[in-house]
Amino acid sequence: MSSNLPAQGPKRPRHLMDPNAPVRAASNQSVTGVQRWVMTALAMTVAFLLAGGWVVIAAEIVTKQSGQIILLVNSAAFGVAGVVAALVIHQKSPLSPWLLVGFIPAVVGAFVVL
Numbered sequence: 001m002s003s004n005l006p007a008q009g010p011k012r013p014r015h016l017m018d019p020n021a022p023v024r025a026a027s028n029q030s031v032t033g034v035q036r037w038v039m040t041a042l043a044m045t046v047a048f049l050l051a052g053g054w055v056v057i058a059a060e061i062v063t064k065q066s067g068q069i070i071l072l073v074n075s076a077a078f079g080v081a082g083v084v085a086a087l088v089i090h091q092k093s094p095l096s097p098w099l100l101v102g103f104i105p106a107v108v109g110a111f112v113v114l
Contacts, residue, residue, distance in 0.1 A: 040086045047082020048105060051075040055109030068113050076106035 058071035080102030084094045 036089050039089050043085040044082045047078050051078040051105035059113045072106045072109050076103050079105045
């Protein structure tokens with residue numbers, strides 16, 4: 001029997017690329033969201049590692065209590081700066097209750113050091 005329809009090749013499994021099928025466009029919004037979360041993770045990691053480093057220095061190297069307090073204040077500043085960076089990356093207001101999270105390294109360090 002003859003048909004007016006063009007002959008189609010074998011059907012490919014869905015997980016393989018089909019050169020005859022149109023390519024789905026990636027959503028620009030989803031890529032931007034992933035980029036924001038990656039940048040947030042990097043900013044928070046760097047800030048909290050620096051804050052933790054100040055706590056370790058205050059605990060292990062500095063013997064004067066005034067010096068330890070200054071280093072703990074530096075630790076709090078780095079922690080809060082990391083949270084502010086995360087909020088700015090996500091285009092949120094930098095003044096947020098989330099800023100309290102930035103004080104965690106300094107508060108933990110105060111219990112260890114003082």
